[in-house]
Amino acid sequence: MATHATPLADWLVILPVLLCLGGGAxxxxxxxxxxxxxxxxxxxxxxxxxxDGLLLARxxxxxxxxxxxxxxxxxFGISFTADAMGVLFATMSALVAVAVVLSLLxxxxxxxxxxxxxxxxxxxxxxxxxxFLTGDLFNxxxxxxxxxxxxxxxxxxxxNPLQLDAAVKYGIVNLVATTLFLMALGLLYxxxxxLNMADIIGAAGKADRLVLTVIAGLFAxxxxxxxxxxxxxxxxxxxxxxxxxxxxxxxxxVLTKVGVYALLRVLALLPTERAMLSPAITAVAxxxxxxxxxxxxxxxxxxxxxxxxxxxxxxxxxxxxxxAGAVPGAIVYVGQSILVMAALYLVxxxxxxxxxxxxxxxxxxxxxxxxxxxxxxxxxVLAIAGVPPFLGFWPKLLLLQGLIGAGDWLLALSLLLxxxxxxxxxxxxxxxxFWHPRHAPLxxxxxxxxxxxxxxxxxxxxxxxxxxxxxxxxxxxxxxDPARYVVAVGLAP
Amino acid sequence: MEAALxxxxxxxxxxxxxxxxxxxxxxVLLGIVLLGNGVNLxxxxxxxxxxGAPPIVPKGANVPAGAFANPLPQALILTAIVIGFAxxxxxxxxxxxxxxxxxxxxxxxxxxxxxxxxxxxxLEY
Numbered sequence: 001m002a003t004h005a006t007p008l009a010d011w012l013v014i015l016p017v018l019l020c021l022g023g024g025a026x027x028x029x030x031x032x033x034x035x036x037x038x039x040x041x042x043x044x045x046x047x048x049x050x051x052d053g054l055l056l057a058r059x060x061x062x063x064x065x066x067x068x069x070x071x072x073x074x075x076f077g078i079s080f081t082a083d084a085m086g087v088l089f090a091t092m093s094a095l096v097a098v099a100v101v102l103s104l105l106x107x108x109x110x111x112x113x114x115x116x117x118x119x120x121x122x123x124x125x126x127x128x129x130x131x132f133l134t135g136d137l138f139n140x141x142x143x144x145x146x147x148x149x150x151x152x153x154x155x156x157x158x159x160n161p162l163q164l165d166a167a168v169k170y171g172i173v174n175l176v177a178t179t180l181f182l183m184a185l186g187l188l189y190x191x192x193x194x195l196n197m198a199d200i201i202g203a204a205g206k207a208d209r210l211v212l213t214v215i216a217g218l219f220a221x222x223x224x225x226x227x228x229x230x231x232x233x234x235x236x237x238x239x240x241x242x243x244x245x246x247x248x249x250x251x252x253x254v255l256t257k258v259g260v261y262a263l264l265r266v267l268a269l270l271p272t273e274r275a276m277l278s279p280a281i282t283a284v285a286x287x288x289x290x291x292x293x294x295x296x297x298x299x300x301x302x303x304x305x306x307x308x309x310x311x312x313x314x315x316x317x318x319x320x321x322x323x324a325g326a327v328p329g330a331i332v333y334v335g336q337s338i339l340v341m342a343a344l345y346l347v348x349x350x351x352x353x354x355x356x357x358x359x360x361x362x363x364x365x366x367x368x369x370x371x372x373x374x375x376x377x378x379x380x381v382l383a384i385a386g387v388p389p390f391l392g393f394w395p396k397l398l399l400l401q402g403l404i405g406a407g408d409w410l411l412a413l414s415l416l417l418x419x420x421x422x423x424x425x426x427x428x429x430x431x432x433x434f435w436h437p438r439h440a441p442l443x444x445x446x447x448x449x450x451x452x453x454x455x456x457x458x459x460x461x462x463x464x465x466x467x468x469x470x471x472x473x474x475x476x477x478x479x480x481d482p483a484r485y486v487v488a489v490g491l492a493p
Numbered sequence: 494m495e496a497a498l499x500x501x502x503x504x505x506x507x508x509x510x511x512x513x514x515x516x517x518x519x520x521v522l523l524g525i526v527l528l529g530n531g532v533n534l535x536x537x538x539x540x541x542x543x544x545g546a547p548p549i550v551p552k553g554a555n556v557p558a559g560a561f562a563n564p565l566p567q568a569l570i571l572t573a574i575v576i577g578f579a580x581x582x583x584x585x586x587x588x589x590x591x592x593x594x595x596x597x598x599x600x601x602x603x604x605x606x607x608x609x610x611x612x613x614x615x616l617e618y
Contacts, residue, residue, distance in 0.1 A: 138569055141573075145576045152587070159590070161605055162606055164594050167591075168518065168591050171580075172525070179525070182536075183535060185536075186532060186536035186569075187535070187539060189539050189565075189566070190538070190540070298614055300614050432615065
């Protein structure tokens, strides 16, 4: 047993999860007071955002923070360990959640509030926060499942046939993926006898390399399904466009990134095995980053096309699991992609509301009618394509530096080609939605404010990217050299 | 004993994958139950099978005396069973609702979210 209590300041690590879980329970209790729900939800999410910010400042100042539950010394107790990568993603997700609640405020029908959209959203954020902050693999599995069940609820909330169809595919594929994750976890426990991430780093050297490579491959497959990497990505365009746009924004911005995070994190624990798997990951990364935008070009449903652009971005993000040199760029890319993709889904939702259709062939004429929508969509297209000085440019620059530095020309060229295809896909969408002539009158979309909040943040971070790049560098350093992480948990490095 | 149980795990997983590849939703659900059970058994075997006393620490001591069974896999499996059961219950209700809404339990006939005859996008700008 631990000899002394956890210092009060270290409780910060678990606060984002506690606030969301407690808030979700509170909102369930208050289900008969629908008028209170959005405001309480918003207050809790602002609290989470503040805690994430404090945690980030503390990690940048003094390294990873850890807390082990139940006064059991690590590696026996369950550790929550926050390092720069996890907290960066958690902060971005909390920001997206705030924007999503703001847009639900004007848009969610009474039935959705009665059926519990706000408690589900908070429980989803509890799962996301737990996944980003935990330092224990089995605990990561539990948070994956918390996230999964809450996202099921959010997808089927309106309960129309379209959403039920989407939820069946989304649910079954993702449940199989988490079961594969559990399988890999059981095998890893059998091989190493530990599931604490910091302890795995130390124990991995003594085990059979071949066994660990097979286990790492199984982990990679499970997380690739969660992240929608190419051969196993078909569930994403079949489901993410069906719920209301704010919910799509939350799922599209945050959930796939949790899969990418888990892939980067778990493979970083097993660096030798990551090197063995590198050719396979490189191949699927290239296929994903090229096929995503190509499919977006061939798609006529606006939010499905956005989903394909999201898949292209996932291909770029997982280069961080293929080559060590690409890790800083990949971390910054995932961090900014959470914001950009959520913003794109929100703006796509506004466009669908303004034109009254989801089919890009029937849209058009928005350029003259709504300058704000056209500026926002255009800025986001440039941001995901990576045109300077928009946000997507900086991580791609870091990635190119890292890839060319490591002599990985194939990945570097594919990254450039993928950016070009993304720009073409985005420009085509923009010309259909905004430039084509239109005869039917436009409808009035709900409030622009949440989308403006996210797009504004994207633009601001694009012209002042130093903070984001700095955090990415610290995160990549801690991932490559985990000594600080292991010491923070309380184990011998 | 471990070898026999490992083979059993393989059998569970193989039949689960066979069922999940089916187009009928009910079979897919059965496959998911089998897969969950196979994985639970796998964790149990991975924790090594020992015939020992329950891992209870006697009064005044810090560790249990003599050989004792590994308690961790049992805790992991218990958690996994609870989670798996909850998700399966949800999916079973979902499949039933989908059957009511679309009059289909065959995934080939569930094409609302991904229409089969996708229209061509315009070829010009």
